Amino acid sequence: MEIDKNQLLRFTTAGSVDDGKSTLIGRLLYDSKSIFEDQLASIENTSKQKGIDGVDLALFTDGLKDEREQGITIDVAYRYFTTPKRKFIIADTPGHIQYTRNMVTGASTANAAVILIDARHGVIEQTKRHAFIASLLNIPHIIVCVNKMDLVDFKEEVFNDIRQQFEAFSSKLLIKDIRFIPISALLGDNVVNRSENMPWFQGSPMLSELENMHISSDTNKIDARFAVQTVLRPQREGFIDYRGYAGRIASGIYRVGDEITVLPSGFTSKIKSINAGEKEVREAFAPMSISMTLEDDIDISRGDMIVKTNNQPELLQEFDVMLCWLNNEQAKPRTKYTIQHTSNEQKAMIKDVVYKIDINTYDRDTDDKSLKMNDIARVKIRTTHRLMLDSYRDNRNTGSITLIDEATKETVAAGMLV
Numbered sequence: 159m160e161i162d163k164n165q166l167l168r169f170t171t172a173g174s175v176d177d178g179k180s181t182l183i184g185r186l187l188y189d190s191k192s193i194f195e196d197q198l199a200s201i202e203n204t205s206k207q208k209g210i211d212g213v214d215l216a217l218f219t220d221g222l223k224d225e226r227e228q229g230i231t232i233d234v235a236y237r238y239f240t241t242p243k244r245k246f247i248i249a250d251t252p253g254h255i256q257y258t259r260n261m262v263t264g265a266s267t268a269n270a271a272v273i274l275i276d277a278r279h280g281v282i283e284q285t286k287r288h289a290f291i292a293s294l295l296n297i298p299h300i301i302v303c304v305n306k307m308d309l310v311d312f313k314e315e316v317f318n319d320i321r322q323q324f325e326a327f328s329s330k331l332l333i334k335d336i337r338f339i340p341i342s343a344l345l346g347d348n349v350v351n352r353s354e355n356m357p358w359f360q361g362s363p364m365l366s367e368l369e370n371m372h373i374s375s376d377t378n379k380i381d382a383r384f385a386v387q388t389v390l391r392p393q394r395e396g397f398i399d400y401r402g403y404a405g406r407i408a409s410g411i412y413r414v415g416d417e418i419t420v421l422p423s424g425f426t427s428k429i430k431s432i433n434a435g436e437k438e439v440r441e442a443f444a445p446m447s448i449s450m451t452l453e454d455d456i457d458i459s460r461g462d463m464i465v466k467t468n469n470q471p472e473l474l475q476e477f478d479v480m481l482c483w484l485n486n487e488q489a490k491p492r493t494k495y496t497i498q499h500t501s502n503e504q505k506a507m508i509k510d511v512v513y514k515i516d517i518n519t520y521d522r523d524t525d526d527k528s529l530k531m532n533d534i535a536r537v538k539i540r541t542t543h544r545l546m547l548d549s550y551r552d553n554r555n556t557g558s559i560t561l562i563d564e565a566t567k568e569t570v571a572a573g574m575l576v
């Protein structure tokens with residue numbers, strides 16, 4: 159099958175401090191020539207001033223570090239690059255203490271996660287956490303890069319051993335596709351170019367893996383879900399009776415003439431027209447932003463969902479989610495939070511912490527009911543009105559929620575529907 163040219167791939171990087179994330183991203187941008195010449199000249203200059211032979215790869219991501227150090231405006235830095243085969247967005251998640259928070263934010267829309275392991279140290283606690291979160295977030299593809307192979311004499315046994323350690327615990331997780339690559343980010347082995355130091359490795363370098371990864375089958379094309387963001391009522395001549403519903407298709411395909419049901423009201427109608435940008439189209443699919451009109455005049459507002467009549471989500475007011483607590487403040491029991499689900503906002507309360515997960519051992523703890531920063535727990539949530547929900551495994555869009563503190567407006571938790 160041919161790769162969709164210019165199809166966008168989002169990936170996130172995870173590793174503990176000093177595993178070489180900055181070096182790897184620098185190497186990727188440098189060797190794939192995805193950096194502007196003026197930027198490159200400035201990096202070469204600074205490297206020379208620092209007395210470094212060649213370029214200091216960490217300088218490629220230094221801009222991000224400054225941003226981080228100056229009072230954290232963003233948790234995740236996005237970096238774009240293009241090769242002749244594909245466009246990429248890297249969500250660079252600074253991996254120190256707030257690992258869970260950062261991974262959840264950066265990874266929730268990722269097609270792939272790159273997990274770095276230092277060849278000298280092998281699988282460590284953080285590696286297990288990263289793998290667990292990647293599986294929790296249902297990231298379809300994982301690339302495990304065993305880095306710093308130059309420091310272990312490029313030995314095949316070291317790589318094989320780490321691979322086995324990883325597989326020993328990842329087999330307990332639901333990860334669809336895991337690949338392993340031995341690399342040296344510093345020297346450039348198996349990042350963009352094939353390593354001459356590791357002829358024993360039969361696989362492809364990291365960039366080719368990313369370029370050739372099949373991602374179109376990862377999106378849900380079956381369950382059509384369209385949450386209304388805005389109701390369009392242009393007050394212009396010729397638009398007297400026009401009522402369009404604008405939003406982004408979360409999953410599935412919509413065609414003119416399809417029988418639809420509006421939720422939560424349950425009213426039914428047919429699709430009269432679909433507009434994508436300025437163009438009228440016969441069909442549209444996720445993740446397109448569109449507006450549609452219906453054959454009948456129905457009362458629809460923001461947060462309502464238009465679905466196919468023969469395939470509907472569940473309408474629930476009480477449900478279980480796997481929740482990652484993301485705030486410094488602990489969760490307050492029986493407090494009202496704002497819950498955000500697609501374009502729908504309601505009030506919600508955490509009714510119960512069913513169990514917490516120890517992400518090093520994957521054990522469940524049913525006694526501890528507190529929720530602190532980076533905790534992951536299965537909780538029961540109750541909302542003031544019903545939400546239109548799918549399980550997260552089926553639909554990463556309509557199966558996820560966030561909780562927002564009403565006073566501070568901060569996102570305090572992200573949850574995946576069980």
Ligand SMILES: Nc1nc2c(ncn2[C@@H]2O[C@H](COP(=O)(O)OP(=O)(O)OP(=O)(O)O)[C@@H](O)[C@H]2O)c(=O)[nH]1
Pocket residue numbers: 173174175176177178179180181182216252253305306307308309341342343344345
């Ligand atoms: N020998 C060797 N050293 C490496 C390799 N990759 C990274 N390093 C070194 O490891 C140290 C840490 O690398 P960074 O890229 O800053 O690692 P990091 O801490 O994961 O990155 P950030 O968290 O984003 O700062 C630096 O001194 C790098 O030069 C490698 O493949 N081989």
